[in-house]
Amino acid sequence: MIDYRKATVPVWTLATGDTRVPAWAGDGPMTAERLGELRGVLAVLADEPIATLEVHPLPDKLDRGRGIPLDAVSPLAQHLSQLVTQTARNSSTAASATAAGENLYRMVVPAKVAAQFGRGLVCSMQAKGVAGGIRGPLVNPTGIVAQATFVPVGKAATAGAAGGAGATAGVAATGSAALTLAAPLVLMAVAVGVSAHADRQRRQAIEHITELLEQLHEEKLDDEHSELDGCRDAIDKATAILLDQGKLGASLGLDSAVHAINTALGAADRRLDRWRNALDKLPVGEAVEIGTLTKSFPGVDDQGGRFRAHLELAALALALKRRVIVLQAVEHAQSAPGNLFESFTRALKRDQQRLDELESGIAGVLVRLSTLELARPSGLRPVFTPGEVDRLMRATHRIHQLGDGVTVDPRTTDVAIEIARDRDGSVVVFPALPA
Template identity: 85%
Template sequence: MIDYRKATVPVWALATGDVQVPAVVGDEPMTAERLGELRSVLAALAAEPIATLEVHPLPDTLDRSRGIPLDAVSPLAQHLSQLITQSARSSSVAAKATAAGENLYHMVVPAKVAAQFGQGIVRPMVAKGVACGIRGPLVNSTGSIAAHATFVPVGKAAAAGAAGGAGATAGVAAAGSVALTVAAPLVLMAVAVGVSAHVDQKRQQAIEHITELLEQLHEEKLDDEHSELDGCRDAIDKATAVLLDQGKLGASLGLDSAVHAINTALGKADRRLARWQSALDKVPDGEAVEIATLTKSFPGVDEPGGTFRAHLELAALAIALKQRVIVLQAVEHAQSDPGNLFENFARVLKRDHQRLTALESGIAGVLVRLSALELARPQSLRPVFTTGEVDRLMRATNRIHQLGDGAMVDSRATDVAIDIAREKDGSVIVFPALPAQT
């Protein structure tokens, strides 16, 4: 963790359109708490979403493998470079902070924009061994960004910083309003890459779990499902690279076939969910259930691995891949209509996401219901159980009760934080989007 208590941190207010808000920003240094309050005010009063962008020193140790790299000629890197160049001309604070050429940029996008991405698409990822910790390059043991830096607003002269590139819109906000950098393309591309990195991390986690489970199960049909889904990654990765370079998608990328495979997997997950819900509906309220009865509908639910758990991981993998596809579709449509970046982005992201939310919520509901079940003693002619039978019942009870841990997801919209590491050559690495710490 880097100690920023003595640091002076430049901060930009990035508007995604011409907005008019009361003069609440000012040009005086502020604390992190004051910056948080300012974000809340801007989110409530601004007609268009307003993000903030801070610049910090690049940490000495940074796991770059967690992010998505983009070269210096990519639109995101160019928008960021132009913002830095224009700001440095008129702000000594910004010039000093960015002089080394390599920094870590911390963008916070308001909750009203996060809600447009789809409820719950960005969720906390708990770091192992850290109580309440959130993974990220700028977090400390409590999971929050250092709160004692002095933040200095970068003023009007930076307003042209986001200009350039296809579809760029830049300039000072509407007359009579506070000075804001209009940087829709920069915010759009940062969000697109950050969300894509976030869901790809979920995909990697699902694949790790599935691989381990299938090695135990030796289920060829499930292994085929896994292989078909994992085979979609190459097409999605290539389509992501093309779109982030503002290219056009073509049939040669194979994205259409990948989407078909993902939709097929989601269809299987929907049908499995319906069967699970139906089985639980047949359980009389308040009555205990035998393990043998439960495993008929949820095979392997009482074991460390099992078919049921493999089905859960396959559903998680299909959802993560579909979320990446939704972001790709949004970027493609937004770039095809550069004059309407954010509205297009929100509209396309919203499509299909309701289905994913319903599927995730349904699965979470099944896990919670399973975890609340009382397991009955197996029927037997013998009046006494063996030690092995008792141990199996206790282990099964613990495993089933643990299914509900973490299943309840808070889907309320939260501010989204995206970290962008900029190297000296102008290339960038965008880290997975996370819920912003308050």
């Protein structure tokens, strides 16, 4: 966890293209609130997407297993090292903060850029027990405290060694604040952070599916699960190769993995259509018997059931597909080094729509189910047993819980990507989270 009250926090302003910073930005020390306002103004007024990069001391306890490690010669690590080295020559603040070689870098990407990654990919998750808090692996749930002082880092050198993603770091046209042109650094940080986020979703879905299938003993669902989980190896290898600026080959098996994922997404689409049709056939404004509901949604009234397994299989397919889309976008961007960020976001945007529609559709079904009123089972007996009453109450509670935490059309937030850098220049990129 970062303690923002302990020290001055250097912050870079990173551009993804040649642009100008509004004169409003200023050059002096800022509070956290002022930095947040600056990000909002830059997102609205700048011609090109502008990110900010903060540098903090590396926390004592850090679960590196949640992130994606990259060695010192990877494009992301090289671009980060280049930025740090160049700015440290001209900025005592940056030099002092990065002297130890071990730091935690926090990049915040504007919401309008984050929207390219998919509406449901990174959205706020409310923290239990903290009013207005957001759950995150490193950031204090209460947010950045006001006592922190953020100091803009001076301009970097205008030239840097090309490597990795292809472009160099330099200085863009600016207003009153230093603005470093760092499209490759932003692109690679976004790619790895989003990939790590999607992989975390995959791991969560795998845990849920495994538990459900142990209860169900459904061979067909088990086969679906195995085929999807078998895609992980090819995707992991492709991720490692691309993020080290390698070339993908047929031997990786990525094509067959994509086919299996697309097949699973097709099954999820068909199930979604059936669920919507079943809900449309229910009488409006009337209570529904459990038996009627479970015909179309088997096991919806229980902790484990086919319906819930189908939900988790869809979540797994979505998470895997999001990782594949990021890989395809990185490959596309690296093939056009003169136009990195625009190529990257275009490739992402084209392929996200289907995933967004599927995810929103499933969320809509869950919300509709959670609002249903359950009726007592019909029968000749005027009195029901305590067991029947208990089942009805449990089923009502479980069905109403389906809507917990579901957002049909989530508001896209700024995205934070946290990068731990070691003395040898290697990095670990953690899952993207709401800023």
